[in-house]
Amino acid sequence: MTSTTSSIRRRKEFRETYLWSLKKNRGMMALMALLLFMALPMILMTIMANARNNTKEVYTPEMWTQTYMQSIRSLVPILAIPITLIFVVVLSVSLFSYMHQKRSVDLFHALPVGRSPMLLGRLFAGLTALFAPILLNFAIALAVGMSYPVEMNTCWASIIAYLLWLMLISAAALFFCAFMAVCTGTTVDMILSILGVNAAYPLLILLSDQFAKLLLPGLATDLNPSSIILTAISPFAAAFMPYFGDGGRFSGAAQTVGAAFFIWWILFALVLLAVTVILYKRRSSECAESSFAFPIPKNVICFMITAVTGLGFGLILRSSSENSANFFIGLIAGSLAAHIVTEAIYSRGFKQLRKSFAGYGVFAAVFLVAYAILATGAFGYDTRIPNAADVASVSIDGESYSGDNTVYRTDGSRLAQITPTLTESQNIEQAVDVHKKVIEENKKSYPYNIQNQAGITYKLNYHLKNGKVLKRFYSVPYKDTKDGGYTTVFTPLTELKEYRESGNLLFYVEPEYIKSVDVNTRNNGDGLTVAPDLNTKKRLLEAMRQDSLNGTIDSNKVDTTVSISIEYKHPTELKDGKLKSYLGNYSGKIDLGSRGYQLPEKGSATVALIKELGWDK
Amino acid sequence: MIEAKKLTKRFGATTALDEISFSVGSGSVFGLVGSNGAGKSTFLRTLAGVYKPDGGEVLLDGAAPFENSEVKSSLFFISDFPYFLPQANLREMAGFFARIYPNWSQKRFDELCTLFPIDSKSKILNMSKGMQRQAAIICAIATQPRCLLMDEVFDGLDPVMRQLLKRIVSGEVSQRSMTVIIASHNLRELEDFCDHVGLFHKGGVIFERDLDELKLGINKVQAVFKPMPELSAFAPLEIIKTEMHGSLINLVVRGSKDEILSRINELNPIFTEVLPLTLEEVFISEMEVAGYDLDNILN
Numbered sequence: 001m002t003s004t005t006s007s008i009r010r011r012k013e014f015r016e017t018y019l020w021s022l023k024k025n026r027g028m029m030a031l032m033a034l035l036l037f038m039a040l041p042m043i044l045m046t047i048m049a050n051a052r053n054n055t056k057e058v059y060t061p062e063m064w065t066q067t068y069m070q071s072i073r074s075l076v077p078i079l080a081i082p083i084t085l086i087f088v089v090v091l092s093v094s095l096f097s098y099m100h101q102k103r104s105v106d107l108f109h110a111l112p113v114g115r116s117p118m119l120l121g122r123l124f125a126g127l128t129a130l131f132a133p134i135l136l137n138f139a140i141a142l143a144v145g146m147s148y149p150v151e152m153n154t155c156w157a158s159i160i161a162y163l164l165w166l167m168l169i170s171a172a173a174l175f176f177c178a179f180m181a182v183c184t185g186t187t188v189d190m191i192l193s194i195l196g197v198n199a200a201y202p203l204l205i206l207l208s209d210q211f212a213k214l215l216l217p218g219l220a221t222d223l224n225p226s227s228i229i230l231t232a233i234s235p236f237a238a239a240f241m242p243y244f245g246d247g248g249r250f251s252g253a254a255q256t257v258g259a260a261f262f263i264w265w266i267l268f269a270l271v272l273l274a275v276t277v278i279l280y281k282r283r284s285s286e287c288a289e290s291s292f293a294f295p296i297p298k299n300v301i302c303f304m305i306t307a308v309t310g311l312g313f314g315l316i317l318r319s320s321s322e323n324s325a326n327f328f329i330g331l332i333a334g335s336l337a338a339h340i341v342t343e344a345i346y347s348r349g350f351k352q353l354r355k356s357f358a359g360y361g362v363f364a365a366v367f368l369v370a371y372a373i374l375a376t377g378a379f380g381y382d383t384r385i386p387n388a389a390d391v392a393s394v395s396i397d398g399e400s401y402s403g404d405n406t407v408y409r410t411d412g413s414r415l416a417q418i419t420p421t422l423t424e425s426q427n428i429e430q431a432v433d434v435h436k437k438v439i440e441e442n443k444k445s446y447p448y449n450i451q452n453q454a455g456i457t458y459k460l461n462y463h464l465k466n467g468k469v470l471k472r473f474y475s476v477p478y479k480d481t482k483d484g485g486y487t488t489v490f491t492p493l494t495e496l497k498e499y500r501e502s503g504n505l506l507f508y509v510e511p512e513y514i515k516s517v518d519v520n521t522r523n524n525g526d527g528l529t530v531a532p533d534l535n536t537k538k539r540l541l542e543a544m545r546q547d548s549l550n551g552t553i554d555s556n557k558v559d560t561t562v563s564i565s566i567e568y569k570h571p572t573e574l575k576d577g578k579l580k581s582y583l584g585n586y587s588g589k590i591d592l593g594s595r596g597y598q599l600p601e602k603g604s605a606t607v608a609l610i611k612e613l614g615w616d617k
Numbered sequence: 618m619i620e621a622k623k624l625t626k627r628f629g630a631t632t633a634l635d636e637i638s639f640s641v642g643s644g645s646v647f648g649l650v651g652s653n654g655a656g657k658s659t660f661l662r663t664l665a666g667v668y669k670p671d672g673g674e675v676l677l678d679g680a681a682p683f684e685n686s687e688v689k690s691s692l693f694f695i696s697d698f699p700y701f702l703p704q705a706n707l708r709e710m711a712g713f714f715a716r717i718y719p720n721w722s723q724k725r726f727d728e729l730c731t732l733f734p735i736d737s738k739s740k741i742l743n744m745s746k747g748m749q750r751q752a753a754i755i756c757a758i759a760t761q762p763r764c765l766l767m768d769e770v771f772d773g774l775d776p777v778m779r780q781l782l783k784r785i786v787s788g789e790v791s792q793r794s795m796t797v798i799i800a801s802h803n804l805r806e807l808e809d810f811c812d813h814v815g816l817f818h819k820g821g822v823i824f825e826r827d828l829d830e831l832k833l834g835i836n837k838v839q840a841v842f843k844p845m846p847e848l849s850a851f852a853p854l855e856i857i858k859t860e861m862h863g864s865l866i867n868l869v870v871r872g873s874k875d876e877i878l879s880r881i882n883e884l885n886p887i888f889t890e891v892l893p894l895t896l897e898e899v900f901i902s903e904m905e906v907a908g909y910d911l912d913n914i915l916n
Contacts, residue, residue: 009686016716024702103700110665111717112690281684285667286628 013113017121018128025094025129032087033133039079040072041140047071048148065151069158072141073412076162077243084134084170085236089194091129092177095122097187105288119280123178123273130170138163154410165242168262172269173235179276182283183297185290192345193301198236200304205230207311213473214315214450215374217382217442220459220471228264238265291346299359302342306363310335324450335363375447382448383439384470388429392465395421396431396493396503398458405505407583408591410571415590416583419461420494420503427498435460437489438474451475456488497549505595506544508579511537513572513592518565519615527563528615536613543605544597552604553597562599562607562616568592618643618678619664619764619796625672626659633659635820636673641813643678643763644794646786648807648828650900651817657800658697660817661766664798665694677764690719691763695770699753707737707752711759718760726759732781746773754782758789765789767799771806783810808896816903823903832893835902838868840881840889854880857902869894869902 022029051067052059098104108118142159145152177194184190209223223230231238242261279294287293313334318327343356377383397419405418422428442448455475462470478486493499501507514537520527532540544564547553571589574580583590599607610616619641626634633656641647649657662668664675666682666689674681682688701710707730715721730737733751735744741752750773757765765786771779787810789795801807807814808828815825824831835857841864848859855871864887870877874891881889894902 013686013717020713020716101700103696103698106662106665106667106694106696106698107700109667110662110689110692110694112686112688112692112719113717114684114686284669285662 010114010117014117014121014124017113017118018125021095021122021125022128025091025125028087028091028094029129029132032083032129033136035083036080036133036137037140039083040075040137041144043075043079044068044071044141044144048144061149061151064149065154068145068148068150069155070412072159072162073243076166077240080134080137081166081169081239081243084130084166085173085239087130088170088173088177088236089191091126092174092181092194093187093191095126096178096181096190099181099283100185100187100190100288102286102288105285109285115281115283116277119178119182119277123174123276126174126178127171130174131167134163134166134170165262166239168265168269169235169239172265172272173239175269175272175276176235179272179279180297182276182280183292183294185287185293189291189346193297194236196301196305196342197297198234200301200308201234202231202237203308203312204304207308207315210315211311211450212370212374215371215448216378217448217451218439218472218474219374219378219381220473222471226258226261228261232264232268235265235268291348298346299362302339302346302356302359303363303366305342306335306339306360307367309338310363310367318450327450331367336360339363375449377446377448382442385432385435385439386462386464386470388425388432390464390466391428391432391462393421393423393463394428394431395419395461395463396458396490396499397461398456398490398494404595405503407505407579408593410589410591412591415586418503418505418508418582420499422493422496422498422502424498427493427496430496431460431493434489434493435472438476441489456486456490458488458490495551500549500551504545504548505592506541506548508577508582509541509568509592510575510577510579511541512575513568514540514566515569516567517615518567518594519610520563520565521561521610521616530615532613539609540606543609546605547599550603550605553599553606561601562604562610563596564599564606564610565594565596567594619647619798620676620679621660621664621673622676623673624660624663624670624675626656626663626668627671632820634663634670637817637820637822638673639815639822639825641796641798641825643796644790645813646790646797646799646811647825648811648814649798649800649817650802650804650807650814650896651823652819652904654819655817656820657817658768661694661768661798661800662696664764665689665692665766667694692766693718693757693760693762693764694766695750695753695757695768697768697772699749701741701749701752703742704740705742706740707735707755710741710752710756711737714756714760720761722759722761725761726755729755729758729785732785733778747775747778750774751778754785758785761793762795763793764796764798767797769801769803770799771801771803779806786810804896804900814896816900818904823906828896831899832896833873835869835871835894835899836874836877837892837894837898838866838870838877838881838889839892840866840868840884840886842866842884842886846884850884851880857906869898 048064048068048071051064098108109115111118113121138159142152145155145159176197177190180193180197181187181190184193205223209221213219213221225241231241283293292298310331311334314327314329314331317330318324320326339356339360340350340353343353343359344350347353347356373379406414407416407418409415422431445451456478457473457475460472460474464470476488476490478488480486511534514532516529516531517540518527518529544553568591570591570593572592573589574583574586580586597606601607607616621637621639623636623638624634625632625636633654635656637656637660649660651657659668660675663670664677664682666685669683677688677692680688682692702713705713711721711723711726715723733755735748735751735755741749744752750770754770757767770782774782783806786795786797790797799807799811811828813825814828814831816823826834843864845861845864845866851859851868854868854877856868857871858867858869860867874893878889878891881891
């Protein structure tokens with residue numbers, strides 16, 4: 001009975017806090033809705049209205065769809081996300097700064113409202129204030145699409161993915177702000193901590209990755225903008241990552257990020273919400289106007305900023321002279337300066353500075369332990385190499401002579417990357433032998449020191465017969481060759497027929513995929529565009545494949561005089577064949593765009609065919 | 618009934634309340650007096666549920682207020698610097714409190730708005746300190762609390778408003794048996810308002826007593842002797858403070874007036890007079906007993 005009464009009372013307290021907080025922030029909600037309208041539907045309407053006027057071609061539904069989706073894909077990360085994140089901070093200050101003033105704490109903590117409903121009521125009011133403008137403006141954006149001949153059935157999934165991602169990450173960011181509000185004692189410290197973690201954490205991961213790769217030969221971390229770890233506790237940085245994770249080509253959030261990214265942020269938001277509520281219930285009211293209510297976030301932030309500045313400054317100084325001593329000078333100077341500045345900001349002076357050096361000691365100890373582990377080969381990581389007999393295949397992702405081998409979806413997101421893969425046993429044995437040579441060469445400077453990374457990079461992925469994958473990443477020195485190319489210890493592998501066939505898009509495409517061919521010979525001035533018949537396409541592909549196997553197609557060689565560009569159909573419908581099989585029998589359409597190749601005047605089967613067909617005239 | 622049992626509150630190395638124990642009966646007006654930093658405001662905040670005790674407990678009708686909405690709904694705390702929502706006027710504050718306090722009386726609020734000379738539609742933050750206090754008092758009374766906690770509430774109020782406040786609060790006490798705890802350094806105001814006082818010093822309670830009993834139990838004696846007896850002759854009296862100027866002796870003595878007179882008269886004074894102490898004089902005397910070095914401070 002008592003429990004029921006208490007539950008009813010808590011619900012009422014939550015409802016009243018929610019409604020009051022929402023009422024208090026309705027102006028902010030309206031402003032956000034207006035700014036989002038200007039940033040998304042209004043610009044979208046303008047683009048769509050002007051789209052047809054900017055081209056003389058007949059504007060097909062396909063073109064309307066492309067214009068519509070490209071606009072949304074650009075406007076969301078450039079305008080909608082920044083606006084939303086700014087309002088996350090503004091709303092957080094409005095909702096949670098009451099904890100940071102003794103006078104307001106006297107009022108709010110004396111009210112007959114439990115701490116959980118007080119915090120949750122405000123949090124959910126904040127979510128409503130964020131979600132309502134986002135939903136409204138995405139609905140208008142969809143309505144704009146429907147009012148034009150846009151193929152909405154192909155756009156729904158992407159737009160819903162953008163919407164869900166924006167809602168999820170703004171909720172995570174709001175919970176993060178609430179967490180920081182509870183942990184800090186002043187609003188200034190709250191904002192500094194939000195900025196500190198969101199900027200320092202991704203930088204710390206990037207710099208640690210860079211540092212570790214410089215120190216430990218072969219280290220393969222697979223860190224990329226879409227990696228969860230890169231922004232794992234930085235929702236403000238994570239919000240943008242899916243949009244910049246594909247080499248400059250905007251990609252759909254849902255497709256690029258993957259389910260793991262969504263799952264991580266859902267879990268992160270839920271755990272953060274629970275932790276924030278628990279901490280708020282334990283938070284002492286008297287912490288208001290002191291710098292921190294709980295010391296752990298402060299220590300973590302100080303550690304991150306100290307480490308980031310130390311590593312960053314160390315790497316900058318090292319890059320100027322490639323000298324390890326410079327790295328350590330930069331590391332010590334940068335980390336000490338950052339520690340003192342951070343402590344001075346958080347403690348409002350230098351009174352606590354002496355005590356704070358215990359925290360600096362933790363950083364120094366962590367760095368020394370990490371350095372010692374990496375310099376001694378990370379418990380055998382540097383020499384671990386599989387037996388050739390245990391390897392099913394080895395893919396070698398390195399400097400490619402064969403151009404861009406990426407396959408895109410029709411919405412511009414990356415579907416797959418064609419990577420050279422060796423499966424024949426003698427080739428695998430040769431790859432293992434080359435790998436052993438690289439290890440032996442690196443062992444000459446054991447224990448390892450920070451290395452010069454200026455070289456050609458190769459990534460080896462061993463797919464073992466037991467299903468495991470062993471990855472190693474090397475930067476190896478190279479020698480220039482007389483013909484303008486270069487050789488490395490990996491060159492014998494890259495000259496294997498299997499390597500060249502498996503790593504070149506030309507060996508995967510069908511003649512039917514080709515729409516047109518641009519040919520440009522240096523002696524003939526402007527290029528020529530031709531739309532060959534099927535037989536000519538077949539002959540052209542055969543000639544180019546032959547050149548690829550001979551190593552004739554090489555954009556790195558200086559004596560190339562003929563350039564050829566193959567324009568593929570957009571979109572390309574996959575036929576049964578090698579590419580469809582490589583893509584796992586992908587059922588959708590793809591976009592291959594256009595791919596350019598450089599050819600020498602002599603010794604090229606492709607150039608001979610061009611001459612035979614008269615395309616050089 | 619309010620009970621503090623070994624109540625302790627610490628701020629880092631400072632112990633603001635050090636195992637204090639006392640009780641306040643329902644329907645009384647209890648004055649909290651004490652030196653600066655004695656723990657008066659800390660006690661009020663702990664009783665209001667703002668602070669969580671570090672030891673012991675404070676109870677309102679047997680229940681602790683911290684994180685207890687039911688208890689808090691019958692309490693209202695006016696802090697020494699009342700906080701109002703940004704840009705809010707009195708009507709908006711009323712709307713805010715009306716949502717949260719189950720006993721909110723709009724009728725009482727409207728009555729009080731007519732009693733106090735305050736514009737309920739003006740922004741409170743633009744008002745003077747005294748007007749802001751009036752706004753806080755109006756909201757507090759309109760929540761119809763069983764227990765009203767006020768910290769330095771007379772500060773900034775003009776004499777007329779102080780009288781009005783006392784009259785309204787006294788009315789609530791007599792009509793609804795509201796309990797009032799008021800912390801103030803303005804002992805003159807407390808003297809004719811409170812029925813009980815508690816003297817706090819360095820986190821402890823030196824005493825808590827009925828005000829009349831307190832005032833009657835401590836007296837100031839002026840007497841002229843020729844010759845002046847040895848000080849040991851006054852020993853049977855419980856003397857708090859002694860001052861001698863030639864043949865004139867001033868004493869602050871604990872005990873009833875009759876008892877003191879009878880003792881003094883045994884020493885054959887030329888002249889003797891026993892006067893009750895004001896609350897301020899009681900406060901100063903007790904503080905000196907408690908080790909408050911007044912001479913050093915004042916000089």
